[in-house]
Amino acid sequence: MTRPAAPVPRRALEIEVAVNGAPVLREVEARMTLADFLRHELGLTGTHVGCEHGVCGACTVLVDGNATRACILYAVQADGCRVDTVESLADGDVLHPLQTAFGEHGALQCGFCTPGFLMSAVDLLSRIPDPSETQVREALSGSICRCTGYQPIVGAVMSAAAAIAGSRT
Amino acid sequence: MKPAPFEYVAPRDLGEVLALLAEFGDDAKILAGGQTLGPMLNLRVIAPSVIIDINRVEGLEYRRDEDGLALGALLRQGALEDDAGLASRQPLVAEAVPLIAHRPIRNRGTVGGSLAHADPAAEWGALVLALDAELMVARHGEPPRAVAALDFFAGMLETAIGPDELLVEVRLPRWPERSGWSFRELARRPGDFALAGVACRLGIDAAGRCAGARLALIGTGDRPLRALRAEAAREGEAAGSALFDAAAGEAADEVEPLSDLHASAGYRRHLTRMLVRDALDQAHARARAEE
Numbered sequence: 001m002t003r004p005a006a007p008v009p010r011r012a013l014e015i016e017v018a019v020n021g022a023p024v025l026r027e028v029e030a031r032m033t034l035a036d037f038l039r040h041e042l043g044l045t046g047t048h049v050g051c052e053h054g055v056c057g058a059c060t061v062l063v064d065g066n067a068t069r070a071c072i073l074y075a076v077q078a079d080g081c082r083v084d085t086v087e088s089l090a091d092g093d094v095l096h097p098l099q100t101a102f103g104e105h106g107a108l109q110c111g112f113c114t115p116g117f118l119m120s121a122v123d124l125l126s127r128i129p130d131p132s133e134t135q136v137r138e139a140l141s142g143s144i145c146r147c148t149g150y151q152p153i154v155g156a157v158m159s160a161a162a163a164i165a166g167s168r169t
Numbered sequence: 170m171k172p173a174p175f176e177y178v179a180p181r182d183l184g185e186v187l188a189l190l191a192e193f194g195d196d197a198k199i200l201a202g203g204q205t206l207g208p209m210l211n212l213r214v215i216a217p218s219v220i221i222d223i224n225r226v227e228g229l230e231y232r233r234d235e236d237g238l239a240l241g242a243l244l245r246q247g248a249l250e251d252d253a254g255l256a257s258r259q260p261l262v263a264e265a266v267p268l269i270a271h272r273p274i275r276n277r278g279t280v281g282g283s284l285a286h287a288d289p290a291a292e293w294g295a296l297v298l299a300l301d302a303e304l305m306v307a308r309h310g311e312p313p314r315a316v317a318a319l320d321f322f323a324g325m326l327e328t329a330i331g332p333d334e335l336l337v338e339v340r341l342p343r344w345p346e347r348s349g350w351s352f353r354e355l356a357r358r359p360g361d362f363a364l365a366g367v368a369c370r371l372g373i374d375a376a377g378r379c380a381g382a383r384l385a386l387i388g389t390g391d392r393p394l395r396a397l398r399a400e401a402a403r404e405g406e407a408a409g410s411a412l413f414d415a416a417a418g419e420a421a422d423e424v425e426p427l428s429d430l431h432a433s434a435g436y437r438r439h440l441t442r443m444l445v446r447d448a449l450d451q452a453h454a455r456a457r458a459e460e
Binding site for chain 1: 178179207251277
């Protein structure tokens with residue numbers, strides 16, 4: 001049985017990614033970030049690009065269920081992976097409990113940081129359904145907000161956690 | 170800011186990685202977690218011709234309980250953070266890992282990647298020094314070689330890993346008995362790079378004397394390092410406040426911190442003294458709690 005040939009470096013590659021549950025097949029330049037792929041190739045502009053070096057958190061999405069910076073992951077690395085963006089949260093017109101809570105708590109003003117906070121919160125609640133305030137603050141510490149002062153964001157996540165837990169009983 | 174164009178390859182086994190490194194050498198960079206390489210590429214701090222993505226390589230992402238603990242280089246920081254059994258076997262690692270950056274970074278960032286990059290403020294630098302770890306480095310056509318932590322850090326962002334080599338495993342010896350631990354760092358905000366930090370391990374013998382101290386410091390120079398003179402001077406002495414004060418002072422004197430945008434050398438020196446003092450106190454308390 002012959003070994004498959006050793007892979008050769010290429011400028012562009014074909015990738016298949018499951019984005020918000022739907023398979024997507026595209027050829028992309030290797031240097032295209034996942035964030036740019038989502039926004040420019042797929043028109044999913046909910047994922048925001050702030051710093052492009054991983055520190056602001058606005059680009060945070062879920063890759064295989066884990067909160068991940070989309071600006072420092074290249075789309076080619078997401079081949080065969082599952083990517084969930086902020087667009088996956090609402091079910092048609094029905095908002096996700098986190099989105100409802102953000103609205104009720106005033107947890108967004110300009111909204112630029114919001115998708116990153118939401119996806120980081122989804123990651124947190126998938127691991128810790130009943131977080132303490134400290135755990136919420138630590139889990140969200142990787143996202144920067146210039147508008148709200150963070151209090152309403154923390155309150156919203158605590159509130160949403162309770163609502164999600166409540167709706168399960 | 171977008172990266173300069175590069176060629177990308179994602180080999181599936183270690184042999185292919187090493188062959189690619191042998192072929193491309195300095196023209197290639199290894200992509201592991203990407204949490205440091207991504208920013209460098211995006212900001213065009215570097216522009217390698219070839220990116221070798223090792224995330225698909227089989228057999229580099231593991232945690233193996235042997236006499237001590239062997240960690241595959243591709244092990245994600247987040248996996249260690251979530252490992253409930255880690256604290257009982259390697260308490261110093263368990264205390265330090267949640268301090269590394271933020272959760273999304275820890276979800277992708279790897280143990281090997283942190284060590285290979287060797288930022289002078291990175292927690293793993295202090296951990297391998299404090300634990301007397303061995304780092305396994307592989308090269309095409311040769312068996313992996315073991316590099317002691319003390320021999321690993323060569324300068325600013327410089328390690329013993331050659332341009333055609335790959336760090337494949339980190340070996341942590343079994344946590345010694347009668348030992349306390351403390352990992353302390355100070356950053357302006359949680360998750361920021363530490364302005365100064367210490368990984369402290371303190372062994373105490375039956376008579377309450379120091380029997381094996383490690384003071385591994387970060388943020389205090391161009392590389393993580395041990396305060397060797399401060400450690401040695403404590404050996405066999407009765408553990409307690411006066412001793413720890415002296416040790417902290419000596420450790421602060423031993424280092425040559427750098428001034429930068431975030432902190433002056435004097436401030437880092439002051440932090441070192443304070444953090445070492447606190448860490449020794451805490452490690453001592455924990456060592457006694459285990460008796």
